[in-house]
Amino acid sequence: MSLRPLGIAPSLPASAERVARFLSVRHRTVALTAHLRPEDTVVQSMPDASPTKWHLAHTTWFFEQFVLGRARDYVSPNPEWHYLFNSYYQSVGPMHARPRRGMLTRPTLDEVMAYRRRVDDAVAARLEAGDDDALPMLVELGIQHEQQHQELLLTDIKHAFAQNPLEPAAIPDAPRSLSMAAPALRFVPFEEAVVRVGFEGDGFHFDNEGPRHRTYRQAGSLANRPVTNAEYRAFVLDGGYDQPALWLSDGWATVQSEGWRRPLYWDEALETEFTLQGRREIDPHAPVCHVSYFEADAFARWAGARLPTEAEWETMAGDLPVQGNLQETGALHPRATSFDTPLGLMYGDVWEWTMSPYVSYPGFRPLDGSLGEYNGKFMNGQWVLRGGSCATPADHVRATYRNFFPPHARWQFSGIRLGNDR
Known part of the structure; x- marks a missing residue:
């Protein structure tokens, strides 16, 4: 081989x-x-x-x-x-x-x-x-x-x-999430530019992360943190799941066929959620989790924003260190954190949906032999997520890492970071 x-x-x-x-x-x-x-x-x-x-x-x-x-x-x-x-x-x-x-x-x-x-x-x-x-x-x-x-x-x-009525805990000894107020939502601007994205240099990377290439990034802005549970609850209470104008066509069809009314694992009262530690009260300041691309896109429309492109996400992450609520913390659940940097923590807590379809980069060539089936053949009908989650090992993720799932998937630790054209 x-x-x-x-x-x-x-x-x-x-x-x-x-x-x-x-x-x-x-x-x-x-x-x-x-x-x-x-x-x-x-x-x-x-x-x-x-x-x-x-x-x-x-x-x-x-x-x-x-x-x-x-x-x-x-x-x-x-x-x-x-x-x-x-x-x-x-x-x-x-x-x-x-x-x-x-x-x-x-x-x-x-x-x-x-x-x-x-x-x-x-x-x-x-x-x-x-x-x-x-x-x-x-x-x-x-x-x-x-x-x-x-x-x-x-x-x-x-x-x-x-699915078990007893709602057992898979990781009962995980430390409870720290409760603290999320920073006020604000948008960090970036300028119009031709940027370079994709992996380059030493160290491991998957074949779908390259080759490094130039692409156009229009001027816009990126939120300083993920969307919180409190913000998403406001979307639900405002009838977000009842307004077809907010949803992509396939997303609205999925909402109707699956009966979606709230994120996966939230109770009907929007007060508790199921976690790996069992059922817990929803922390209003923690990032909302277990939402699909369809839900992330609909929330962004409701909020008067949009999802970022993966090029925007990657170039704004830049050389920021891989730190945050990743697998090593042991929490295994998103949690609110305080930070001093303009963009906060770009890694951990939740995978962040982008508006970019999962397609190949210019010049992409899969690995030779059977390992060429690892990534390339899934480049249709899926969307890119960035940044890792509370279940991702810290030495596994990086700015160029491209996770991908179909738009209806929401059992992963997936959440929302807003982008904007302003």
Whole structure:
């Protein structure tokens, strides 16, 4: 399999450090499931979500397929599992239907955990051997893939637990969100310019983040913080879900067919919301979360604003440090924060919808071989989000990172930062 470089720095760390990083991320995934019981891990609450056990197995399959599978003498002890845990790599082989992942009661959770340990040991040994120059790059891609699934694991189990009348807590020991007043909403202006966007330089990046290129940015402004729960509640109480003029056509059709009246996980009284820690009172100052692109766009119209483009978001984020309420805080829920910088914190809390469709950059070329299916083939009918969330690892996100989901999706930690033409 031929691969172009993914942007890994030429001076790679020593093999021991690579192994430590690999095992640290793998162990972190398991740690996120510490409070789950075996019964919890097999539930699939909707076709877009996957069971926890499947996430644990699929991320392991990725390393087995694309790292261990490079060795000609490698023989999988469970070749039949490749069909079960392949996600969407058609060039690798057939796969179990995504909406039916919840039917996979076997292999058991114990068998999946043994599978993880076996593959972890094998990958660590391969890294320590240092006899394959492409291996560090492939392992780093697998690590980044694992981090994506850490967030998916959390959002998927949250959705599953929300369907249970008992409303159990998936992460009961997470620290409660800090309560503080959100700063007053204001807009930070930017000038008309030809700007450069996309990844450039050393360090890891996904293929869809490049190549770096020039694009036109019209003069406008960007809000200094995400939209709060209190602001979104005002939209709801003002009949936002009853005004078709605020909605895109497909958005209005979705509101009608799905019966949307408020963000996902809010109660009818607009007073509490379901979280990974169970049901809690809504913090009016925290960023609103679990809204779709359709809802974000409708709110922006109601507010007399718009969503930002991804070029606006990226150039305004600029060289700001990646800091904020990310996975490492342990809160795993958006929270109100105070800050002194003009744009506040551009990372963490909620992924921020942009008005940019997920399409390729000029000159984009996917990775060679089967890994070319990772990003490029999804460049239709989806919208870009930026900035990471409370469930995103801090070393996984950057200004050029392009997350993407279809416009109706709202089970992810997605929120709103407003843009404006003024």
